Amino acid sequence: MFIKSLRSLFAMLVIPLVLSMGLGLSASAMAADEQSSQQQAGKTSDADLWRAVKSGESGYTVAKGVETGVLINVVGNEGEIVRNQYLTPVMGITVVGVFAAFLFFYLVNGPSKLSKGFSGKMVLRWTKADLWIHWVMATSCLALIFTGLNIMLGKHVLQPYIGEGLWASLIYGSKTIHDWVGPIFIVSWLLSVVKWMPMQTFKMYDLKWFLVVGGYVNFGPFKGKHPDSGFANAGEKLWFWSLTLFGLFIAASGLMLVLPGLDLPREASMAALLIHSISAVIIIAFTIVHIWMATVLSEGGMECMVSGYCDENWAIQHHNVWYDEMKDSNSIVYKN
Amino acid sequence: MAVMKFLCDTKRCIECNGCVTACKNENASAIGWGIQRRRVVTLHDGEPGEASISVACMHCTDAPCMAVCPADCFYRTEDGIVLHNKETCIGCGYCFYACPFGAPQFPKKSAFGSRGKMDKCTFCAGGPEPDFSEAERKLYGANRIAEGKLPMCAELCATKALLAGDAGVVSDIYRERTAARGAPGTIWGYTPTTG
């Protein structure tokens, strides 16, 4: 019965994802299959036996280990198909696509300049602790992304072109780094969520921010628009909440994968693997966007995470509500 | 070209576990306590309809382990045997999640990180190292195929339930048996279509 409930758990976790991705696996079909296998239990014909085998029914065995009584692990193969046929290409497309889209946007649109130029007066935006959290998380995240990408895509894009020995060390290194950096990421992620959450609540003006695409578009009707935004703009808030949510998914599923001592059923492990990959796709996409935005698309943006201070004009242009609040409360801290 | 397959005749399998210890015996150099490359599962244990099936790596033509392996450590021999390279294996466990038959196993019961080098049935065909080399024996065990013999588990099967060998030959034997028993020619509930 434990196994059955796990099957349902898997169905609950994966099927919505699968369905949302347009796959034709129907939850009802699975449930029906399960019911019929229950009805068949105890009957004696060959067909019933094979139905039980194929539905992954558990039997008796003297072998020790995880689910050794199950002859056919039904979801394992399905999960493998989801991963290989959908998630792997999606990941590839995401990485290349998002990067290319922003490159194209940058080439067409150019960066978002400070309309009043640099003021030279630097306003405190991030504390030292914030910087630490950010950069630890950024570094670990990038390490995870690169190693993770190698684990997911390496055998398609790298392995055919390099020697066997190099590949073996590369993939082994990726796996090892991915395992050990993961906990660092989780800690920094947790700190950032706790520390930054108060600044990330959505406000009404965030809606307008979206309507004008944050004011980054330098042509058409959006040109020159500078929507209201608080300490974090709506895009950043979206990024924050995505990272919070999918960070949770990726951290939990990652722990499931990196702790073999848990002896999880294979359904759970496969579910974790798929959730991990899906979360990774989303986080990687945002990360690319984030890096583009912070480095080249937003003039003066990078400085915030280098020194913790931003140019006053940058603050006024991109985070006017925050700047105004600080000014009103007289709490602006300038760099000496 | 031969395509090697296992087939377990449930009408004959009696869960004597001879195949399990035959494998341990023949591959003792590579597998210790805790790894059983083959196991026997009994469904409906102790009630009418009870049936036992010996299962190990089925050397799938379209092997999910091979497809899911991030290290691409699996390869298929010209006999259709799915083998893997323990030097490349990173112990991620994906093959274990994906394998329909629960074939991949890991020697270490580690709490964190890698599960160690995956081990599974080799169809008694060793691994990528030179045939009969010490490295091959230590990592993968026997290489009976290179000696012109079939896997030990099937060769020692008490009731000839477990068959191993070229898919065509194996399914012919099985078909003859089922024909003799007057049962429809099905293998594991499927009608065999691929080799």
Next chain:
Amino acid sequence: MRLTRKTDQAAVSNKAVLGLNRRQFLKSASLATGGIAAASMLGAGMMRKAEAKDIPHDTPTETKRTICSHCSVGCGIYAEVQNGVWTGQEPAFDHPFNAGGHCAKGAALREHGHGEKRLKYPMKLEGGKWKRLSWDQAIEEVGQQALDIRKESGPDSIFFMGSAKFSNEQAYMYRKFAAMWGTNNVDHSARICHSTTVAGVANTWGYGAQTNSFNDIRNAKAMMFIGSNPCEAHPVAMQHILEGKERGAKIIVVDPRFTRTAAKSDEFVHIRPGTDIPFIYGLLWHIFENGWEDQTFIDQRVYGMERIREEVKKYPPAEVANIVGASEEQMYRVAKLLAETKPGTIVWCMGGTQHHVGNANTRAYCILQLALGNMGVSGGGTNIFRGHDNVQGATDFGLLFDTLPGYYGLKTGSWKHWCNVWDLDYEWVKSRFDQEPRLGQDPMTSTGIPCSRWHDGVLEDKSKIAQKDNIHMAFFWGQSVNTETRGREVREALNKMKTVVVVDPFPTMAGVMHERTDGVYLLPAATQFETYGSVSASNRSLQWRSQVIEPLFESKPDHVIMYKLAKKWGFEKEFCKHIQVNGDEPLIEDMTREYNKGMWTIGYTGQSPERLKMHQENWGTFDIQSLEAPGGPAKGETYGLPWPCWGTPEMKHPGTQILYRTGREVKYGGGNFRARYGVEHNGNNILAEGSYSKGSEIKDGYPEFTDKMLKQLGWWDDLTAEEKVAAEGKNWKTDISGGIQRVAIDHGCIPYGNAKARCIVWNFPDDIPLHREPLYTPRRDLVAKYPTYEDRMVARLPTLYKTIQDQDFSKGFPLIITTGRLVEYEGGGEETRSNPWLAELQQEMFIEINPADAADRGIRDGDDVFVHSPEGAKITVKAMVIPRVVPGECFMPYHFAGVFEGKSLEKNYPEGTVPYVIGEAANTVMTYGYDVVTQMQETKVSLCQVSKA
């Protein structure tokens, strides 16, 4: 497809030769992950270094033909040896019994070549510590203590427990060894295996052995397994059984449990444990009612069926349903199937034999086959599957408290026959025994103390036992005492004895379950792979087993240890009078030749070492269907010359695959039921009427052959002059020239005469099988109608029946408990639980309990539970909640030991010898109850209570 060698091995060998070592486990740490495995991985540090040798792959390989030592099927094996190390095991596809197949135990056989948990050298327990001894010192001490006890208490105070793991030669020598020590207190596990079969079946038709063969089961059209589970106990037999099934045979399984074999059956009949006789009578009721019996067969070849017919009337379907639990419809269906589907065979094992009415059970099975006329035909017979690899041989060689080799009995005439064979003075042999009658029994000619009750021989008041004194010292030579019931008494007896000697490859329970601090000796014996000799499979075939490796560590083959002790005791000259001795090792072939000269009763005379070795070399020439060689050097012979293989080896008798087969000439293995009980009973002729084996010149029944009979028949002059000298005054059993047998067979007659099988065994307490409720029965309502015996003296020991049955335990102990086998383990289990490849598969002792009973007790699958015995013992085991057993019945495997009533005995083992798996012994909670004829213990039905731990 043909597999072709793809790699040129020679090419590989040209490369730097790497040390290849299949014994990788010694170095490998990965082995030590199991609990006990981790604790005791590092042995005593004096492993023979052959283990660690690196054996390159291309080292020349010697292939030895050996026989699996785990069960009586007798599977052949090719053992590959390189540099003296057992490096490989290959399937013997050409072997006529197993065609390469093996169960878990056979497939793990090569582990015997590792034996890292073995006893490494002689040891003694001194001040609570195990101390290493030299062989000389060990023999000196053990031998001297025996002599001291002999002086004080007489020879019967030493108990010689033997083993079914001996080769035939060793079994023969062990019996001789005990005889020359001067006692009949010698026995082995056949007592608790098939002793009731041997007694019951031999008293029905002559020989108490499997009448047909495993291979012949292929020819059966119906098979009934009663108290037999070959899927677990004789897995390779299933090869033949399933082949038979695929040819259309119907399988009926009669058992309290829905066994693996039941899963392969067409009809499964559940019977309550201990109701075999009412079940058989229930079938006979339908058979007689419908006239399905084979009346011609009965008229010609069966005596006393009318008595049975009368008795069966007391078992109408409703009564049978009430006692047995099987429905009336099912009983009718099974009876009809057996009557209409012939030939049919009956197979039974411990489920039938291990009862206090075991002998009657086995007779009942025989009676059913007689009524159906299924005897003496291919596909029929009673295929009694023996247990250990050589339990048949050890039984044949009289490793028993009541016979000499060849079932010669203990009468003076039998002793004289064997003295004649040994070329010893009868008076000398007699002088070795206690000369005083004890409780009216003469020690030399009366039955000794059985294997099942040696502890009673230790503990019972000595005035009540029929020998001079209690047992004060015992040799546990290849037998594990956890196979005996009443574990607490076993332990108490071990504590009480002056000296305990274990001679075994492993320390076994006698060495570790006591609470002694002194006086225990462990002598390491070699396994059968470290010596050679012949072994008798269940089907009576003898197989020659080659030595695979040299004895491991300091172990020595059993016959060497016997010789050393004989030397200490001063009778080595008599012991090996006609056996060449090299150093301390008597020559095995000479032992074979010696017993060939004496085993006339059961035809162990034609199997010379040369013939057996020829069969061994020509496995492949025997046909797996018929077991006969259509050509080649053994042309016309049956594989292994199954006994009776009449006459001298020079007569070239082909062996008898199917006993009592009248359709064949005796010289080709035919025969008829044996004339063993005279020619008449109560004025009725008991010789066969109008039935005789093909080609017999006497076309009717005839008594057994004697010198006088040859003279009466006018065949005396067919003997040669020398034969006449040897035959004068002798009979077919005692003429050591073999002349009488030769002449009888020349005339188409079988030496033992031609009689009817008898349904009435007038020399037994129950002359026909009667149902008697088990001593511990939950059906108190049936006790009055089917009571057990009055308490009585059996052999040398007072034996309780009524005293026990009169107590009602059914309230506090409502569950029936029965015990049995697991495929991975064997016997007491020391050997198999010390084999990591097997031990890994069954790591916990358990009890099977029905979900309903479990639910009543709040027990879930995998819980720890207590099993309480009505005699007070309590063990802790895992619950396996499974519908295999019906509500009200439980099952436990009996191979576990090493934990006693919740306490681990691990610390009692010498360092490095704790098996990989230990557990509670089922027999700790199994209770009193012994067969009234053979002292078989009752392990198949008792009562218990199960509670959550």
